[in-house]
Amino acid sequence: MNMYWFDVNVAGPATEAHAEALGEVLTAADGIDATIQAGRDGGSVMFSREADDAVQAIISAVMDVEKAGMTAIGVTEDLVTAEDIADRARVTAASARYWISGDRGPGDFPAPRVARPKASLYSWADVSAWLHGAKLGEVDHVAVETARACALISAALVVRRGLAELPKHERPLVARLVA
Structure with missing residues (x-):
């Protein structure tokens, strides 16, 4: 297993309630491996997650953030x-x-x-x-692997948000393009 460092960017302000919910989600899993940074227009959750590969680390972190009630809008490296x-x-x-x-x-x-x-x-x-x-x-090869995974998963999050905003009849066209 390797340690991966990255930030999950969230929409809207990350509140104290979000921090508590995330703490509960992480404690129920493998333990707390994240810190929330809040801003007026949004926030980020900084992770140092251990996993077999960067994609697994980042996707599991996005899922944890969303379980805590936040909306993941991107993933960035340091x-x-x-x-x-x-x-x-x-x-x-x-x-x-x-x-x-x-x-x-x-x-x-x-x-x-x-x-x-x-x-x-x-x-x-x-x-x-x-x-x-x-x-x-x-x-370390882990830094390069994390960079590639961050770019890919950020793009997937953008597509996910974009699909939700498209008229229903156009969604399958975009979904087919990225499948």
Whole structure:
């Protein structure tokens, strides 16, 4: 079994009642492996879930979130700074900054998800796949696997929401496309 780190994004504010319900769902299962972060427009539930593979980990987490009364709208991996990248890849901060600037490595480092003058945030999924492909740093295959699973399951959640909004006669057409 591997440990998978990811966030399940939820619609609307994640309330204290949701947190309690999620705690009950997780306690009844294998134990608490999540933390809720609430915002005005929505929230996320951060998971560190052990499973045989990333798809199993993420889908079971989505199901737990929904059992607790929240609506899952997406799944994302960690956002990281240059310093986080260096820590996770077990290299110096200078090495990570050189990769980001393109001064070292194969180039085409992933663009930041949140660009900031001093501490941009990068998708760990994108960065870990880039590092793995470039054979730089020490990147676990689990990070790359989690990235792929997050993208796929997020797309499935978007399709699920979209199907509910379509007229009934059009739903089978879209369902056939994704089947």
